[in-house]
Amino acid sequence: MSGLTCRCSMSEADTSQDPTCADLDRRLVLATQAGLPLHARPYHWLATELCVTPEQVMERINTMLEDGRIRRIGVLPNHYRLGYVANGMSVWDVPDEDVAEAGRQVGKLDIVSHCYQRPRYLPEWPYNLFAMVHGHSRTEVMDKVADVAQMLGERVRAHEILFSTRILKKSGMRIGG
């Protein structure tokens, strides 16, 4: 077995500062950003690749899940292939004092995949709340956005839906090697 040990796993200290852990975490990200190996013992397989113990791999992954560096582990469906072919980016101009509450309400809806507050660029871009809405058709997306508009009521000064017409690139996030 490798002599590499992960000191921080034995303490409550801030693990992100530990060079050994930081290095192993980085190597784990590089090894899994394209996906988890489809082997019966995927973490053992990674351990062999990275010359560490399976326990270290699982401990670091659990730590990253706990501190939110890993949002979740699972399958990522291709929503186009599942029939959700319409994807509308709804953008909203909501008063700054209302945006947090509005964002929480919109983010709770099942059909919304991402909901963020972003900066305005006046006068060209007045919108500060973004919500990605998915549906089986443009009509369905428009109906759902109309429901959102009704829910937000007078807080909405203006809104639009930007439909995507072409995927120009989709490579996913990658960090360098």
Added chain:
Amino acid sequence: MDELDRHIINDLQGGFPVSERPFLDAAARLNTTESELITRIRCMLDDGLLTRFGPLFHAERMGGALSLCAMKVPKERFDEVAEQVNSFPEVAHNYQREHAMNMWFVLATETAAQLETVLGEIEACTCIKVFNLPKEEEFYVGLNLQV
């Protein structure tokens, strides 16, 4: 796509176990076998029903920087500019949208400083202003599309 595939898509978008035999543990929840689950995931990846399988990382918490950027690209230059923008490896995805702001892409870099640099390079290369729209607050990220 049959019942088991739907079950996998609906119930395995998160919570994949961290254990010695995680497929075995997950298969028990899905009333199938370890080898069947591995085969199904592999087939759905090959078919394109799944985009990926594994950990979904939170770029900013990993220390990286991420931003949504938009450009108003003149129609006649659209394909040329798309090619220029896509040539940057930091551009993770790029969509054409129906709006005066017609090009929307996500920039992902390892540091915030790199993000600024790449933005400047894209502007210099295309001679078009890039609207940098980083998130100021995240209300929700996820998608639990049921099939």
